[in-house]
Amino acid sequence: MGPGVPTEAVEAFMEKVLGDYAGASAFFMAGIGDRLGLFKDLAASGAATSPELAARTGLQERYLREWLAGMAAAGYLSYQPDTGRYALPAEHAPVLAEEAGRFFLGCAFFGYSTNYGQTFHRLLGAFREGGGVPQDLFGEERVESIDRFTAPWFEHLLVPEWLPAMPDVLAKLQAGATVADIGCGRGRAVIKLARAFPACSIVGYDLYQPAVVAARSRAAAAGLCDRVRFEVRDVVQGLPQRYDVVTTFDVVHDSADPRGLLRAIHDGLAPDGRYLCVDITCSERPEDNVGPLSAVRYGLSLAYCMTVSLAEGGAGLGTLGLPEAKLTELASETGFSQVRRVPIEDPFNTLYVLTP
Numbered sequence: 001m002g003p004g005v006p007t008e009a010v011e012a013f014m015e016k017v018l019g020d021y022a023g024a025s026a027f028f029m030a031g032i033g034d035r036l037g038l039f040k041d042l043a044a045s046g047a048a049t050s051p052e053l054a055a056r057t058g059l060q061e062r063y064l065r066e067w068l069a070g071m072a073a074a075g076y077l078s079y080q081p082d083t084g085r086y087a088l089p090a091e092h093a094p095v096l097a098e099e100a101g102r103f104f105l106g107c108a109f110f111g112y113s114t115n116y117g118q119t120f121h122r123l124l125g126a127f128r129e130g131g132g133v134p135q136d137l138f139g140e141e142r143v144e145s146i147d148r149f150t151a152p153w154f155e156h157l158l159v160p161e162w163l164p165a166m167p168d169v170l171a172k173l174q175a176g177a178t179v180a181d182i183g184c185g186r187g188r189a190v191i192k193l194a195r196a197f198p199a200c201s202i203v204g205y206d207l208y209q210p211a212v213v214a215a216r217s218r219a220a221a222a223g224l225c226d227r228v229r230f231e232v233r234d235v236v237q238g239l240p241q242r243y244d245v246v247t248t249f250d251v252v253h254d255s256a257d258p259r260g261l262l263r264a265i266h267d268g269l270a271p272d273g274r275y276l277c278v279d280i281t282c283s284e285r286p287e288d289n290v291g292p293l294s295a296v297r298y299g300l301s302l303a304y305c306m307t308v309s310l311a312e313g314g315a316g317l318g319t320l321g322l323p324e325a326k327l328t329e330l331a332s333e334t335g336f337s338q339v340r341r342v343p344i345e346d347p348f349n350t351l352y353v354l355t356p
């Protein structure tokens with residue numbers, strides 16, 4: 001320890017690191033519970049001892065005993081000493097067990113941990129030699145976890161809250177527009193928009209084929225194939241026609257070539273078209289991007305967003321790499337005449353409407 005460094009200050013920081021370690025352990029254990037459906041089981045069937053949970057789920061009692069005690073230690077479950085049962089408190093269920101609910105975080109923090117081990121050593125290699133970790137190595141689970149993470153936006157915010165705050169975009173959708181959702185993932189936004197605006201025809205583009213395959217099945221299951229379709233396309237190469245409305249949800253900061261993507265969107269918009277860009281709320285000043293949410297985002301950036309872009313030799317903007325000033329700069333370079341920030345305060349997303 002350096003001379004003059006107060007022991008109390010060292011101990012205080014040591015306590016913070018231990019707190020973070022505890023959070024990481026809770027995150028790891030909760031990821032197991034999420035993937036094995038344990039929170040959902042406890043929500044649906046009530047408190048259980050480890051043998052009862054083993055009987056209900058067909059999983060190994062010894063592992064469940066350790067997991068239940070660990071999740072109780074972390075404050076995710078409560079323990080009832082008189083019965084030996086563990087319960088999911090009612091106020092925890094919306095966050096951990098209600099898939100696509102407004103408060104659901106079941107995958108946000110847990111889903112990507114399942115891929116972390118596979119890609120971690122590649123990430124260390126990228127620190128040493130450059131490059132990144134290609135999307136393919138993250139596999140289907142990563143796409144699934146993004147879909148589950150963004151589901152509450154589309155199920156609860158897009159139509160009732162976001163669109164009314166942008167009357168020009170809403171009017172076009174109500175009148176019946178041609179719409180392209182770029183980087184559509186598994187197509188949840190497309191399906192939500194198609195249901196809400198029956199006069200629109202909508203296409204979802206994504207360069208990741210497995211996501212497009214999943215989106216097509218979803219559209220078929222929803223009976224929307226007459227107005228909705230999905231196509232594998234790297235939109236940086238251009239859009240095949242002009243659209244009245246183009247959307248991107250959580251795509252531009254991930255893109256290998258954000259400038260090329262914005263140029264393609266600009267060129268693919270009708271003269272009076274509108275581009276709705278939803279991206280991460282952040283600041284261009286690092287000193288503003290502090291605290292728990294920013295720490296999570298920098299972690300996600302290293303684990304995925306920046307690293308996947310760099311794997312393609314891309315811009316590697318990173319999860320916090322598209323603040324308003326950066327979007328405005330890219331938009332003006334690519335021919336947009338206006339970038340308007342939609343008056344919605346949201347700690348996760350900032351919404352912009354761009355005019356060609």
Ligand SMILES: C[S@@+](CC[C@H](N)C(=O)[O-])C[C@H]1O[C@@H](n2cnc3c(N)ncnc32)[C@H](O)[C@@H]1O
Nearest residue numbers: 150183184185206207208234235236249251255
């Ligand atoms: C973070 S995910 C968001 C998916 C979806 N919009 C959502 O909100 O759930 C970003 C998606 O953009 C896609 N993407 C990135 N660059 C693209 C490009 N140039 N053309 C088409 N899709 C792209 C990726 O494959 C990925 O599925």
